[in-house]
Amino acid sequence: MFAVQYLSHQCDYSDRKPSLNELIDILLKIVLLLVKLIMSNLAKDDWSAEDRVQRMVRRYPLSYHDLFWVTLQRLVGSKQKDVIADFGCGPGLLLVDLVKKYHAKYVYGFDESEAMLKQAARFLSETISDEQFTLQRINFDESQVMLESDAIDLAFAGHMFHEIADPGNLASQVFTALKQGGQFAILDYISGNPDGFIRKMVGSGMDEKHARARYPHMCKHSVDDLTEFLSNAGFSNIVFEKIDEASRAVVVGIKR
Numbered sequence: 001m002f003a004v005q006y007l008s009h010q011c012d013y014s015d016r017k018p019s020l021n022e023l024i025d026i027l028l029k030i031v032l033l034l035v036k037l038i039m040s041n042l043a044k045d046d047w048s049a050e051d052r053v054q055r056m057v058r059r060y061p062l063s064y065h066d067l068f069w070v071t072l073q074r075l076v077g078s079k080q081k082d083v084i085a086d087f088g089c090g091p092g093l094l095l096v097d098l099v100k101k102y103h104a105k106y107v108y109g110f111d112e113s114e115a116m117l118k119q120a121a122r123f124l125s126e127t128i129s130d131e132q133f134t135l136q137r138i139n140f141d142e143s144q145v146m147l148e149s150d151a152i153d154l155a156f157a158g159h160m161f162h163e164i165a166d167p168g169n170l171a172s173q174v175f176t177a178l179k180q181g182g183q184f185a186i187l188d189y190i191s192g193n194p195d196g197f198i199r200k201m202v203g204s205g206m207d208e209k210h211a212r213a214r215y216p217h218m219c220k221h222s223v224d225d226l227t228e229f230l231s232n233a234g235f236s237n238i239v240f241e242k243i244d245e246a247s248r249a250v251v252v253g254i255k256r
């Protein structure tokens with residue numbers, strides 16, 4: 001329906017019948033439009049089911065291993081961060097660790113999956129008091145993040161930038177929410193080393209065929225792309241390090 005409406009704006013045949021060539025042209029345009037629509041959604045996964053939550057909990061130590069923490073602390077430093085926000089927080093285990101490592105007094109977790117947020121609430125309440133955290137259900141593709149300006153010391157987004165439609169827009173919202181001197185750390189899969197990505201995913205339980213099929217979608221951004229999202233949003237002093245055979249990278253920018 002959308003395709004037909006779109007094309008009727010593109011071609012005006014109101015005073016005559018379209019020729020065979022014009023009909024073929026319209027058909028090709030519809031097919032192209034449908035392919036584009038399908039492709040644009042392939043990186044997006046469904047995180048609403050309880051078994052996806054538990055799988056993410058089980059995989060957490062494989063994703064957030066010692067080398068990740070060494071890398072994050074090298075890029076972000078190890079000074080205390082009073083207020084931390086995790087965009088696409090999933091089951092909340094990273095927030096729990098960030099609270100412990102950075103002695104945060106208050107944390108925010110944002111995610112579109114209600115099941116993920118329920119699990120995050122359970123993990124966070126075992127670590128800090130209920131007055132010290134806010135978890136909010138939000139779809140970054142549809143709504144603006146409800147945060148005051150200059151409120152956050154450290155923002156994080158893990159394995160999430162490849163899933164959202166407009167990463168540049170989210171980076172700008174994070175920039176506004178950060179305090180002067182605040183940092184935004186993005187962890188994501190990156191393009192450039194399909195074999196390294198496949199080994200990493202097989203190592204964390206995905207079958208090889210599935211990993212190969214997921215590579216173009218999960219690794220759709222390069223380090224340069226991630227750096228550009230940050231610099232276009234206003235971040236400075238952008239630094240990065242690749243980890244896990246260059247299948248993932250941590251990219252950090254500062255709000256000056």
Ligand SMILES: C[S@@+](CC[C@H](N)C(=O)[O-])C[C@H]1O[C@@H](n2cnc3c(N)ncnc32)[C@H](O)[C@@H]1O
Binds near residue numbers: 087091140
């Ligand atoms: C691959 S999981 C990563 C979870 C966690 N950050 C981690 O690294 O373990 C991606 C998370 O981002 C959330 N997410 C994906 N697209 C989103 C969107 N458009 N708006 C809000 N959350 C989204 C999902 O619900 C899911 O919890």
